[in-house]
Amino acid sequence: MIYNFSTSDRMSVMQTEVTQKFLPVLRITLGWMFFSAFVRRTINVPDKLNPHSTAYVGGKLITFLPHAWSPIVPTLEYTLLHPTLLYYFLLLFTALEAMFGLFMILGFMTRLSGFVITVLSWSIGAAGGWLGPTCVDEWQIAAVEGAAALMFMFTGSYYLSIDQLIAKKYPNGLKIGKLHIPLW
Amino acid sequence: MNGKTIEIIAIIGMLLATGVTFGLYQINFQGFGHLTNYSKTPAYSLNGTVLYTNGTLFLHITRIAGPDTYGGFVVLVQVLYPNGSVFYEWNASYLGHIPQKDIWNKYDLPGHLTHGDGFALVVPLGQVSVVMLNIPKPVPPGTYIIRVYDADGQYEAYGIKFQVVVTAQSS
Known part of the structure; x- marks a missing residue:
């Protein structure tokens, strides 16, 4: 690959290199916020995924209902009325949090992980963000973690990341046909 | 790029x-x-409530605001004449001991069911319930106001009154 950088481009690259050194602190913290949800539901309090327990996180979705963003409400109601669907939805959501939380911590496919975590964050915001004022979790997940994840979608990661190793061999991302998909 | x-x-x-x-x-x-801040004070909707002239009240109650970590506590249910005077009411002790068979919950998830806790009728956030109550006397045909009071003594929050106007129907 031949790069044709101007002087200003070279300066930008240098600045980017410096900035990248300070990103892992946010990336690892952000990843942990999602991966820890998996840890809580499977190791700390397994009853959180037990539909017969009062600790079941499915019940949390009921509390989202009253002021959820209106396009979300019918889907929420349908899921709550179908316990099997609700259970598998929670398993899927927890698996996504585990997988992409861990990927973010490791700096593996950071851009893809950033995209997935952005979608997870903003969907929580649209469904349960109204609970923010007393229990700031939902609102801050949507606002801060959504923005941080979107940032990583654009920055990717170099330092302290698996992507750094992959990028040495495949600098243009995943190649499918003529397309280069920048997953890292 | x-x-x-x-x-x-x-x-x-x-x-x-x-x-x-x-x-x-x-x-x-x-x-x-x-x-x-909708998660500060409990609020209830009674839309769908039905009153029969034989004295049966199907109280449709949904908690539409308030804290998510504990239930809203209903301590008084009133059937009022349109002028606001009381026709009949159920106090906290009665509401706290309503048998579970007389309460229907739309979302069947443990920990989030409307129930009596001995002191009040507990209505979790987001739950939609129908509670069957009986007035031990016939209800003359006409229009009535059904009103509930939260444990904080209020029947209004966020400009929403926890009441509904119903017409007594023959059973």
Whole structure:
């Protein structure tokens, strides 16, 4: 690959290199916020995924209902009325949090992980963000973690990341046909 | 990609992220004008409530606001004449001992069911319930107001009154 950088481009690259050194602190913290949800539901309090327990996180979705963003409400109601669907939805959501939380911590496919975590964050915001004022979790997940994840979608990661190793061999991302998909 | 393209992408990303943040802030809390905190005080909707002339009341109750970590506590249910005088009422002790067979919950999830706890009727956030209550005397045909009071002594929050006007129907 031949790069044709101007002087200003070279300066930008240098600045980017410096900035990248300070990103892992946010990336690892952000990843942990999602991966820890998996840890809580499977190791700390397994009853959180037990539909017969009062600790079941499915019940949390009921509390989202009253002021959820209106396009979300019918889907929420349908899921709550179908316990099997609700259970598998929670398993899927927890698996996504585990997988992409861990990927973010490791700096593996950071851009893809950033995209997935952005979608997870903003969907929580649209469904349960109204609970923010007393229990700031939902609102801050949507606002801060959504923005941080979107940032990583654009920055990717170099330092302290698996992507750094992959990028040495495949600098243009995943190649499918003529397309280069920048997953890292 | 050159530096200019990256700058443009970064600006679009920033506008998107801050747009979602500000948008949800306004949608969830109406925060740019007057901040609304729906998770502070419990509120109830009684839409769908039905009263029969034989004295049976099917109280449709939904908790539409208030804290998510513990239930809203209903301590008084009243059947009022249109002029506001009381036709019949159920106090906290009665409501706290309603048998579970007389309460129907739309969402069957443990820990989030409407139930009597001995002191009040507990209505968890978001739950939609129908509670069957009986007035031990016939109800003359006409219009009545069904009203519930929260444990904080209020029957109104966020400009919403916890009441509904019904016409007694023959059973």
